[in-house]
Amino acid sequence: MPELPGRDADRPPAVEVEGIARRFGHRWALRGISLRVEPGEVVALVGHNGSGKTTLLRVIATALRPTRGDGRVFGYDLRRDAARVREHVGLLGHAPGVYGDLTAAENLRFAARMAGLAADDRAIAHALERVGLAREADVRARGFSAGMRRRLALARIVLRRPRLLLLDEPYASLDDDGVARVDAILAELKSAGHAALVATHGDPHARGVVDRVLSLAGGRIAAAPAAEPADAHARRTRAPAEAVPVRAAGGVHG
Amino acid sequence: MSWRREAARAAAVAWKDLTAERRTRANFNAVAFLAILILLLFGFALGPDTEALRAAAAGILWLTILFSGILAFNRSYQLELEDGALETLLLYPGDRRALFLGKVAANLVFVLLMEALVLPLAAVLYDLPLLRPFPGLAGVLVLGTIGFVALGTFYAAMASRVRAREVLLPLLLFPMLVPVLIAAVEATGAMLSGDPLREGGSWLRLLAAFDLIFVPASWIAFEYIVEE
Numbered sequence: 001m002p003e004l005p006g007r008d009a010d011r012p013p014a015v016e017v018e019g020i021a022r023r024f025g026h027r028w029a030l031r032g033i034s035l036r037v038e039p040g041e042v043v044a045l046v047g048h049n050g051s052g053k054t055t056l057l058r059v060i061a062t063a064l065r066p067t068r069g070d071g072r073v074f075g076y077d078l079r080r081d082a083a084r085v086r087e088h089v090g091l092l093g094h095a096p097g098v099y100g101d102l103t104a105a106e107n108l109r110f111a112a113r114m115a116g117l118a119a120d121d122r123a124i125a126h127a128l129e130r131v132g133l134a135r136e137a138d139v140r141a142r143g144f145s146a147g148m149r150r151r152l153a154l155a156r157i158v159l160r161r162p163r164l165l166l167l168d169e170p171y172a173s174l175d176d177d178g179v180a181r182v183d184a185i186l187a188e189l190k191s192a193g194h195a196a197l198v199a200t201h202g203d204p205h206a207r208g209v210v211d212r213v214l215s216l217a218g219g220r221i222a223a224a225p226a227a228e229p230a231d232a233h234a235r236r237t238r239a240p241a242e243a244v245p246v247r248a249a250g251g252v253h254g
Numbered sequence: 255m256s257w258r259r260e261a262a263r264a265a266a267v268a269w270k271d272l273t274a275e276r277r278t279r280a281n282f283n284a285v286a287f288l289a290i291l292i293l294l295l296f297g298f299a300l301g302p303d304t305e306a307l308r309a310a311a312a313g314i315l316w317l318t319i320l321f322s323g324i325l326a327f328n329r330s331y332q333l334e335l336e337d338g339a340l341e342t343l344l345l346y347p348g349d350r351r352a353l354f355l356g357k358v359a360a361n362l363v364f365v366l367l368m369e370a371l372v373l374p375l376a377a378v379l380y381d382l383p384l385l386r387p388f389p390g391l392a393g394v395l396v397l398g399t400i401g402f403v404a405l406g407t408f409y410a411a412m413a414s415r416v417r418a419r420e421v422l423l424p425l426l427l428f429p430m431l432v433p434v435l436i437a438a439v440e441a442t443g444a445m446l447s448g449d450p451l452r453e454g455g456s457w458l459r460l461l462a463a464f465d466l467i468f469v470p471a472s473w474i475a476f477e478y479i480v481e482e
Contacts, residue, residue: 061345062345063341063344063345065481083347083348083349086345086346086347086348087347089345091341091342091345093338093341093342094338095337095338095339095341096337096338097337097338097339097340097341097342097343098337098339099270099274099333099337099339100336100337101273101274101277101278101333102270102273102274106273110266110269110270111346113262113263113265113266114263114266114267114343114346114348115346115347115348116259116262116263116347116348140277149337153342156342
C-alpha cells in the first residue's frame with residue numbers, strides 16, 4: 001500500500017476540505033463546503049437530488065477539479081497531488097464502469113492490473129465471493145442485471161482496499177443480500193482503519209456503520225454533524241462484517 | 255513513475271480492448287465491410303482502365319484506411335462510455351498516459367489487421383504488383399499507420415465526451431492528417447511504381463518525422479484533454 005506523508009503520530013485526516021466550490025456553467029453545484037473525515041470514520045452524506053453529494057465525492061476523488069477552495073486527502077493536495085490522491089481513493093460512482101464483453105473475473109483482473117496489484121486468482125475469487133458473484137466469475141457481464149453490475153463494481157473496491165472509500169448511492173439496485181454485503185464490507189474496512197464517505201438518499205441501511213451524518217442542500221452543508229451518539233464508539237471499534245448489524249441509527253442529525 | 259508498471263497498465267488496456275473486440279467482432283466486421291465497399295466503389299467509378307486504376311490506387315488505399323480507421327477510433331472510446339467506465343479508468347492510480355498508449359497499441363493492431371485485409375484486395379481490384387515492392391510498402395504502411403493511429407486515438411479521446419463525436423472526430427482529425435496523408439500516398443505511389451529509394455525515400459523520412467513529432471506530442475497532451 002502506498003506510503004502516507006507524516007509520522008505515525010500525526011497522520012493526516014483522510015479528508016480535509018475547506019470552502020470547496022464547484023461550478024458547471026452558470027450553476028454552482030457546491031457552494032463552499034468544509035469537511036474533515038478521520039481515518040476509520042464513516043460519514044454519510046444525505047440530501048435531495050442536486051444537493052451536491054455526487055459532485056463533492058467526485059471532487060474528492062479528483063474526477064473533477066474544484067472551482068474554488070482547497071482540499072487534501074491523507075495530506076495530498078487535490079489539485080497538485082491528484083495522482084497521489086488516486087492511490088488512496090476508491091470511488092463507486094453512479095455508473096458501475098463494468099465491461100460487458102469481459103467476464104466478471106476478467107473485469108477484476110483488469111482492475112487489479114490497472115491499480116498496479118498482482119492479478120492474483122485467489123484475491124479475485126475472494127472479492128467475487130464477498131459480493132456474492134462467485135458463481136458468475138466466468139460469465140460475461142453483458143448479461144448482468146443492474147444489481148449484479150453494482151456488485152461487480154463493489155468487488156473492485158474489495159480487491160483494491162483503498163484507504164478512503166467514496167460510495168455514491170452504494171445501495172442502489174441492490175437486493176437485501178446486496179445491501180447487507182455492502183454494510184459488511186464497509187464495516188470490515190472501517191475496522192481496519194479505512195475511512196468512507198457514503199452518499200445516500202437517507203437510506204437507513206447505511207446507518208449501521210455510520211459515525212456521522214451530514215446533510216447537504218443546495219451545495220452547502222445544511223446540518224452540522226451531531227455529537228457522537230453513546231453507542232457510536234462501541235460500533236466503531238466492533239469486530240467487522242458479520243458482527244455489525246444492518247439497522248437504522250436515527251435520521252439526519254441537526 | 256515506474257516505467258515497467260506503466261507499461262503493464264498500457265498492456266492491460268490494450269488487452270482489454272482487443273479481448274472485447276475479439277469476442278464481438280462488431281467493430282472489425284463493420285470496418286472491413288466499409289473498407290471493401292470503398293475499394294469496390296472507387297473501382298467502379300474509375301472504370302476498367304488499368305492504368306487509371308493503378309495511378310489512383312495509392313490515394314484510394316489510404317482514403318480507405320482513413321475512413322475505416324475513423325470508425326475504429328470512435329468505437330474504441332465507445333467501449334468506455336457504455337457503462338461509465340471512462341471515469342473509473344481515469345481514476346486508477348498511475349499515469350493517465352498509460353491509457354493512451356494502451357489505446358494506441360490496440361488501435362494499431364486493429365488498423366494493421368484491417369490493412370492486411372485491404373491490401374491484397376486492392377492488389378486484385380487495381381492490378382497492383384505486391385510481391386516486389388512489399389518490404390518498402392510495408393514500411394510505408396507501418397510508418398503512416400503509427401502517425402494516423404496516434405493522432406486518431408488522441409482526437410477520439412477529445413471528442414469522446416461530446417454528443418456529436420462521430421461528426422467532430424473527422425472535423426478535428428482530417429486537417430491534422432493532411433501531411434501524413436500526402437506523404438503516405440506519395441511514398442506508396444513511389445513503392446508501387448518501382449521507385450522506392452529516390453522520391454519514396456524522402457516521403458518516408460517525412461512520415462518518420464511526423465511520427466517522431468506527433469506520437470510524443472499526443473502522449474504528453476493526453477493528460478490535459480481527459481481532464482474534466
